[in-house]
Amino acid sequence: MGVMEVVASYFHIFCPEGVNSKYRLIVFDDTKEAFIPLTEYYHDQVNRISESSVIAYLNTLEPFFYWLKHKSHYQAKKVQWDDDPEAVKEAVRQYLIDQMHCKIRGREGHEGIYLTSKSSKTVQLFLAAIKGFYKTMIRLKKYSHANPLLDMDFKDSVTEQPGERSNRPRMPQAAGTEEPLSFRKQTDSYFKVINEEWVPEIIGDWDLPYRIYQAGDTNGWRLLDEVITRFMFETGARISEILELTAGDYRKRSDLHELAATNKGSYKRRIKFIRISPETLKLLIKYVNSERRHSANVQVKFNDLPDSEPLFISSRGTPYSYSAFYSNWSKITKYAGIKLNPHKARHWSQCCVGFMNSRIQPPK
Structure with missing residues (x-):
C-alpha cells in the first residue's frame, strides 16, 4: 500500500x-x-x-x-x-x-x-x-x-427502493419484515x-494489531474480547492457552506482568509463562473488577478471586469458550477488512517479536 x-x-x-x-x-x-x-x-x-x-x-x-x-x-x-x-x-x-x-x-x-x-x-x-x-x-x-x-x-433514494409488497412503500428496517438493503x-x-474487497494480509504487517483494536473500538467491543485480543498479539500464546488462564496463574509468577500457562502437550500443566504489557494488565484488572464481576457467581474483585477461577468468563458466568470468542473476533476482523483467524494472530506476534529481537528495524 x-x-x-x-x-x-x-x-x-x-x-x-x-x-x-x-x-x-x-x-x-x-x-x-x-x-x-x-x-x-x-x-x-x-x-x-x-x-x-x-x-x-x-x-x-x-x-x-x-x-x-x-x-x-x-x-x-x-x-x-x-x-x-x-x-x-x-x-x-x-x-x-x-x-x-x-x-x-x-x-x-x-x-x-x-x-x-x-x-x-x-x-x-x-x-x-x-x-x-x-x-x-x-x-x-x-x-x-x-x-x-x-x-x-x-433519503429519497432509499424510500424509492421497492418493498416486498407490490404497490406499497418499503417498510422501515426496524420492522424486520423485509430483507435489509446492502451496506x-x-x-x-x-x-x-465502490471496490472494497478482502485483501490478503502479510502476517508481518506492523500495524495489524492497531487495525484490529480500532475496529473493535468502533464496533463497541467488550473489555473481555479486547483483553483476550491483546493477550494474543502480545504473548504469542495459543487462544486455548489464553482462555484457560486462571487467577492462580497470575499469582504463580513473581513478575507483575507474567502469568503461568499451559503448553501444547503439557496435559494442563503450567510449564511456561507469558508476558503482557502494563497497559494490558490494567485492562485485565479493569475487566475483572467491572465486566467480569457483573457476570460472575462470585462477586469479588481481582485481588480476591480464588486461584481456581478462570479469568475470562461468559455473560452467564461460565468459562469463555473458543466458539463464543471466535464469533466476536470474526465480526471485528471483517469490519477491519482483514481475513485473519486467531491462530495467525499468534504467528504475527512470534514473527514481530523475533524480528525485534534480531535488532532489525521494521520497515518505515
Whole structure:
C-alpha cells in the first residue's frame, strides 16, 4: 500500500497537569497556533465514542487540514474548512486522488471511490473522520452549511427502493419484515468506496494489531474480547492457552506482568509463562473488577478471586469458550477488512517479536 506524501504538520498534545485550561487536549497548526475546530471536534467526539477512536480520527485529519491550508485549490484560491459544501467536496476529492491515490468516478447523487494498489489503508478511516468532523461543526453551530460529506439524495433514494409488497412503500428496517438493503445502498456518505474487497494480509504487517483494536473500538467491543485480543498479539500464546488462564496463574509468577500457562502437550500443566504489557494488565484488572464481576457467581474483585477461577468468563458466568470468542473476533476482523483467524494472530506476534529481537528495524 502507498504512503501518503504529506507530512502532518498539525499535531495535538494533552494539557499538562497543573495548567488551567478548558481543553483537555489542544490541536495546533503548523505555526504552533491552537486550531480550535479540531480541538472542539475532539472534545465533542470523546463524549460519544472511545478516546482511542477519536485519536485515530485526529491522526488522519491533521495531515488533511495541513494539506487544505497549503495545497488545496478551488476557483483559484485555497479552500477554507468552513467554505461552502462544493468547495469542501472539491478539496476532499483532490486529497483522495493526490494524497490517498484513489480513483474517483461521478455517480448519480454521489461519487464512487475506487481503491488502487497504491491507495492508503486509511481511506475509510479518513472518510468517516471528515464526515464526523462536519457533523460536529454543524451540531456546535460552527459550520453554517449542509454537511458536504453527506449524500443529500440519500433519503429519497432509499424510500424509492421497492418493498416486498407490490404497490406499497418499503417498510422501515426496524420492522424486520423485509430483507435489509446492502451496506453500499444504505450509506449516506457522498463519497462511497465502490471496490472494497478482502485483501490478503502479510502476517508481518506492523500495524495489524492497531487495525484490529480500532475496529473493535468502533464496533463497541467488550473489555473481555479486547483483553483476550491483546493477550494474543502480545504473548504469542495459543487462544486455548489464553482462555484457560486462571487467577492462580497470575499469582504463580513473581513478575507483575507474567502469568503461568499451559503448553501444547503439557496435559494442563503450567510449564511456561507469558508476558503482557502494563497497559494490558490494567485492562485485565479493569475487566475483572467491572465486566467480569457483573457476570460472575462470585462477586469479588481481582485481588480476591480464588486461584481456581478462570479469568475470562461468559455473560452467564461460565468459562469463555473458543466458539463464543471466535464469533466476536470474526465480526471485528471483517469490519477491519482483514481475513485473519486467531491462530495467525499468534504467528504475527512470534514473527514481530523475533524480528525485534534480531535488532532489525521494521520497515518505515
